[in-house]
Amino acid sequence: MAFRKSKIVECAVTAPSFFWLTLLFVIPTIIVFAIAFKPADPYGGVGGGWTLHTILTLSNPNYPAIIWRTIWISIITTLFCVVLGIPTGYCLARVSARWRHILLVLIVVPFWTSFLVRVFAWKVLLHPDGFLKRMLVALDVLRPDSLLLYNDNAVLLVMVYTYLPFAILPIYAATEKFDFHLIEAARDLGATRFQTLFKVFLPGIQRGLITAFLVVFIPALGSYVIPDIVGGLSSEMIGNKIAQRTFVDRHLPHASALSALLTLAVLVPLIAIFGMQKRKSKEPPTLIETA
Amino acid sequence: MSKKLTSVLLLSIAVLGLLGAGEKKPVLHVYTWADYIKPELVKRFEKQEKCKVVIDTFDSNETMYAKFKAGARGYDIITPSSYMAKVMFEQGMLQDLRHEFVPNLSHVDAEFLTLTMDKEMKYSVPYMLTNTGVAYLKSRVSNVEPTWAMLERADLKGRMTMLNDMRETLGAALKFLGYSLNTRNEEELAKARDVVIRWKKNLAKFENEQYKSGLASGEFLLVHGYSGDILQAQDENDDVAFIAPKEGLSMASDDLVIPKDAKNSELAHRFINFLHDPKVAAENTEFINYLCPNKTSYQYMSEEIRKNPAVFLDPETKAKSEVIEDLGPDNAKYSKVWDEIKAAQ
Numbered sequence: 161m162a163f164r165k166s167k168i169v170e171c172a173v174t175a176p177s178f179f180w181l182t183l184l185f186v187i188p189t190i191i192v193f194a195i196a197f198k199p200a201d202p203y204g205g206v207g208g209g210w211t212l213h214t215i216l217t218l219s220n221p222n223y224p225a226i227i228w229r230t231i232w233i234s235i236i237t238t239l240f241c242v243v244l245g246i247p248t249g250y251c252l253a254r255v256s257a258r259w260r261h262i263l264l265v266l267i268v269v270p271f272w273t274s275f276l277v278r279v280f281a282w283k284v285l286l287h288p289d290g291f292l293k294r295m296l297v298a299l300d301v302l303r304p305d306s307l308l309l310y311n312d313n314a315v316l317l318v319m320v321y322t323y324l325p326f327a328i329l330p331i332y333a334a335t336e337k338f339d340f341h342l343i344e345a346a347r348d349l350g351a352t353r354f355q356t357l358f359k360v361f362l363p364g365i366q367r368g369l370i371t372a373f374l375v376v377f378i379p380a381l382g383s384y385v386i387p388d389i390v391g392g393l394s395s396e397m398i399g400n401k402i403a404q405r406t407f408v409d410r411h412l413p414h415a416s417a418l419s420a421l422l423t424l425a426v427l428v429p430l431i432a433i434f435g436m437q438k439r440k441s442k443e444p445p446t447l448i449e450t451a
Numbered sequence: 452m453s454k455k456l457t458s459v460l461l462l463s464i465a466v467l468g469l470l471g472a473g474e475k476k477p478v479l480h481v482y483t484w485a486d487y488i489k490p491e492l493v494k495r496f497e498k499q500e501k502c503k504v505v506i507d508t509f510d511s512n513e514t515m516y517a518k519f520k521a522g523a524r525g526y527d528i529i530t531p532s533s534y535m536a537k538v539m540f541e542q543g544m545l546q547d548l549r550h551e552f553v554p555n556l557s558h559v560d561a562e563f564l565t566l567t568m569d570k571e572m573k574y575s576v577p578y579m580l581t582n583t584g585v586a587y588l589k590s591r592v593s594n595v596e597p598t599w600a601m602l603e604r605a606d607l608k609g610r611m612t613m614l615n616d617m618r619e620t621l622g623a624a625l626k627f628l629g630y631s632l633n634t635r636n637e638e639e640l641a642k643a644r645d646v647v648i649r650w651k652k653n654l655a656k657f658e659n660e661q662y663k664s665g666l667a668s669g670e671f672l673l674v675h676g677y678s679g680d681i682l683q684a685q686d687e688n689d690d691v692a693f694i695a696p697k698e699g700l701s702m703a704s705d706d707l708v709i710p711k712d713a714k715n716s717e718l719a720h721r722f723i724n725f726l727h728d729p730k731v732a733a734e735n736t737e738f739i740n741y742l743c744p745n746k747t748s749y750q751y752m753s754e755e756i757r758k759n760p761a762v763f764l765d766p767e768t769k770a771k772s773e774v775i776e777d778l779g780p781d782n783a784k785y786s787k788v789w790d791e792i793k794a795a796q
Contacts, residue, residue: 409782
């Protein structure tokens, strides 16, 4: 009886968000997938009937380069964010409460400024006649004719800058809950620093790492504004191609096919990770055994 | 002083109140680009016609079109670019113009009309022209010549931009090669593609918006862009100069059109007539720096604007210039070549 009651409460609590997501996420996604199988009309609308033509044009030899670039920029961004997020999260969890407060505010403060303004600020920082450039030239790090803006590295830099807080916060949250006595215990039992890090600490904050990975990797795949503003001639990502198909080519089915591809690219790693986690949770929790 | 101000304010409130209490005036709803008409002219028209003009703005043809497709109602006049005006006409979204209400159409530059898609002004009247050319910083670029070949300058590597617009950028290359920028010939397009790929090696990026501020701030030294934008950058930085490449360039026109379901069609016709009054057209051109193709109006303009190569092309260049047309299904040929350019290393 109690079981059934809790089930009803659970449904009632999740119903609003379930309804919200169905209405504003699931249904639009299904529409996007459907439009990908529709013909386009020359006036920017969607024609009648069904066709496989648009899907077949995805084999266009120019796409693999863009898809590959989208994936590797996103992966490298995620790696940088997670690798930088671990020591930051560790520091945040270990410093005194006062300092933790100040540091957390410093991490969150940039969000008070519009995302676009921050990206434009990078354009000023990396300006070819700017302070940073002149300083690096004076220090003999750069040649006078080398450029800091409009290349893949600029895109990567601004993406890491933008997504870093999203990686730090979940890692910090997981680290805060981590029992640091485990590290002492591992060291007492003869583990090297290296082993302690990889066998005790990182598995201990695994959940935080997975969340950090997802919240950086998924939005990074859909990036559009950053490659548009600081990217160069060959920094186009799938997001930019979708925008071109929608606004310039007025070809909604094509834009939809690319969006569907992007959705699948996000769903596949997501399902893989959930699958892995599920399998893991069936195994006996190894951490407690070693500890 | 402040007393005077207060009384003026009170008086104006009283006047406004009286006006509001009077008979309801007809309202003309205009949907156009930002800063695209001299504000005093709007006031003059309101006074003359005893009406109210409400101006709403859009920032791209596509946004405007999408809004109409989604069922926007209540506008009496819109100013799309010609290609979009044609698309809307073909969709049955526009009214046929009644020329008897617009006697000033006789002043419209006949030479320009031969270049347009709607030569008889059946559904559209050209409002403002813009040229797409090259702009540069005088102090930083030497040996300037009026040609598209400027985009090949290796000494400006990484400091140049071209428009992120397949028709404009391929159009520049087609003109450079001496072809029509509305070509449907795939061989010519392939040659133009190779030219753009060659130019691309020295470009910083393809850019539609930021090139203006980039040029004014010295981030870019040479850009491919619209004359109106460049004249705005000139206001910020005197060092900016415009060149009209001698091989010819693309001219675009934004047209005055009346949507099918306009509530004040007659007033809209009178507004078109007002804007093409030669003296009004000259005043408007002087203010917004785009050219209203009203032949009679040219004599009323200042020497300064008549000598500006960004506003008035020299006849030889003009003869080689063209208006970009919507190519319907053949647009796909441009999309394909454009994708190849974007993918080329």
